[in-house]
Amino acid sequence: MSHESDAAAIEADREAFRSYLRDHNLPATAQRLVIADVVLGTDRHLSAEDVATEVKARGASAGTATVYRTLDVLVRSGLVVERDFGEGFKRYEASRGVPNHEHLICTVCGRVTEFRDERLERMTTLLAEAHDYSRQRHRLVIYGLCGDCRRGPAR
Amino acid sequence: MSHESDAAAIEADREAFRSYLRDHNLPATAQRLVIADVVLGTDRHLSAEDVATEVKARGASAGTATVYRTLDVLVRSGLVVERDFGEGFKRYEASRGVPNHEHLICTVCGRVTEFRDERLERMTTLLAEAHDYSRQRHRLVIYGLCGDCRRGPAR
DNA sequence: CTCATTGCAAAGGATTTGCACTAAT
């Protein structure tokens, strides 16, 4: 198994983006399509710069402003989620229709692992209520050592 | 009850900062002391700009660079914690020796409420383990409506 | 054709840094 989502899911997202553009009378420019392909075609959390680099790696080209503007369109379409891990810049991730998920980040190698947990969902709702808030969403990031880094660099 | 920590705790923090400076052969300049007083004297989460403003309000003066440099010293001393709520800038909060606490943020008025929960602590450790990570720390922010904003602006 | 998008460069906001000057010990 690779770390990419299956081809069908990716293809569905691409088509969804085209539909979104059509439905909103937004021109389907070459730049938009490549950028969408890059972000929707991986499960990684890419920075705007990562996206620009990958676009060029694919032989295409898109100015920085266009990258940011298109990421914005993707976020508004709901197909992509903006993340801020406190690194000083934002990252973008294909949402794959997953309503909410948490992140585990290795403090040594930076590896990111995602997971979902229903109990956590419920717990945050209760915690909010206990303090007279009505929960809308939450964000949990757990920092720690991933198995590989814990077991040491020696293979 | 006010929303400030009690005077004794604040005074203890101030003294701790002076000790820290002494122990590290760092000059106790007027700027450092005012900035420390501002940050350690409230329970709010201040931005660098908030700090600079408050310093001036107290009749003192400190350049922007000095504010950032001093906040850095405070963070290294362990008396202050740096927070990133994804607003595009950082906030600083007196740590008061509290090892870890969570934040509830009102999406309407921006109010911040803190709380601690042991179960959550344990749960994050278990969640990390379940994915072959060893937990070091975590950060949870719950976004929602605070009671006042939910009940409406009237009255 | 017409209007939205693109690219580039300038503008922005937050934070950092270089450096001559000033102050703490």
Next chain:
DNA sequence: ATTAGTGCAAATCCTTTGCAATGAG
């Protein structure tokens, strides 16, 4: 006296914006 800190402005980093040229429908 020494050594570190301070202020100011220039510099960075990430992101946004203005505007003339360009391309999609």
